[in-house]
Amino acid sequence: MSFSFRIKNELCKIEEKSLENKLSEIYGVILFSKYFKRDNGVILKTENKSICDRFAKTFSSCFNITPNVEIQKNTKKNYTTHKSLYTLAISHKADRLIIWNYFNLDDFSFKDKFINLKKKICTVPFLRGIFLVCGNLIDPTINYHLEWNVKSLQLAELLKNSLSELDLNLRVNYVFSKNKYLVYMKAYENIVDFLTFIGVQASVMDIIQVKMLKEVRNQINRTTNFEAANINKTAIAATEQILAIRKLKKTKRFEKLTPELKELANLRLNNPQMSLKELGENLSGKLTRFSVNYRLKKIVAFAKS
Numbered sequence: 001m002s003f004s005f006r007i008k009n010e011l012c013k014i015e016e017k018s019l020e021n022k023l024s025e026i027y028g029v030i031l032f033s034k035y036f037k038r039d040n041g042v043i044l045k046t047e048n049k050s051i052c053d054r055f056a057k058t059f060s061s062c063f064n065i066t067p068n069v070e071i072q073k074n075t076k077k078n079y080t081t082h083k084s085l086y087t088l089a090i091s092h093k094a095d096r097l098i099i100w101n102y103f104n105l106d107d108f109s110f111k112d113k114f115i116n117l118k119k120k121i122c123t124v125p126f127l128r129g130i131f132l133v134c135g136n137l138i139d140p141t142i143n144y145h146l147e148w149n150v151k152s153l154q155l156a157e158l159l160k161n162s163l164s165e166l167d168l169n170l171r172v173n174y175v176f177s178k179n180k181y182l183v184y185m186k187a188y189e190n191i192v193d194f195l196t197f198i199g200v201q202a203s204v205m206d207i208i209q210v211k212m213l214k215e216v217r218n219q220i221n222r223t224t225n226f227e228a229a230n231i232n233k234t235a236i237a238a239t240e241q242i243l244a245i246r247k248l249k250k251t252k253r254f255e256k257l258t259p260e261l262k263e264l265a266n267l268r269l270n271n272p273q274m275s276l277k278e279l280g281e282n283l284s285g286k287l288t289r290f291s292v293n294y295r296l297k298k299i300v301a302f303a304k305s
Helices: 003-012 019-032 049-063 093-102 110-120 123-134 153-164 188-197 202-250 259-270 276-281 289-304
Strands: 042-046 068-073 084-089 135-137 146-150 173-177 180-185
Touching: 003 049, 003 123, 003 135, 003 202, 019 042, 019 049, 019 123, 019 153, 042 049, 049 068, 049 084, 049 093, 049 123, 123 135, 123 146, 123 153, 123 188, 146 153, 146 188, 153 173, 153 180, 180 188, 188 202, 202 259, 202 289, 259 276, 259 289, 276 289
Parallel strands: none
Antiparallel strands: 042 084, 068 084, 135 146, 146 180, 173 180
């Protein structure tokens, strides 16, 4: 089940008792529906049965109209795990006209409509309805990206303005791509703030948990890479030291080293895996890591001279 599917299921469980809120949610659905027209009764098509059930019930309670819910086999090539496609439709033209006229859908003066929106609708259910009909959240384990697929430039601007007007400091943009307008947000904080605003709780906690896990993994990767680099550096240095000591022994120059350097050289030769700290702790006269490193450098320099 996708993140978007889970979020929409959670939104569908929110009960709206206020008629004003129900009408605001329906208005968001109707306005941003890709299908609803005066001569076409289809309101929405979705793989999520909960959305159809929610709005069939809402239309019935608000307008005493019972929409049809049709079930079809999903013919999309890349459908998710949901094999059925649900269509919500209002078949009678008289019923469609009631809704069309109630929301004054002939008036497409969007500039004036946006100014009057805040006076006529409840913002939270309105935005909730829009998300249910055309919103999508990319899996946050992959990327932080929340988008709305809208059918016109006017609707893209209307939605962008509606979101920007919220007291949430949302960074919203839109782009025209593949014959559709995509209104989107990419900032993690904006996505969490918006979903919380429209009433999503459980799914928001999941998104926060995903972010925490990603940060932990990144920290582990950074630490592992740092440790791997240090191990590699230590191995290279130890190899150089051992080769230098063997060279000194082979050329009979090993005896020219001081007793302290001889002890350290033999210890290194017999313990190639030891760190500088461990070498210092195993000498007869214990040395610091810095002192061990200094003496080993002297041995290597002597071998090269």
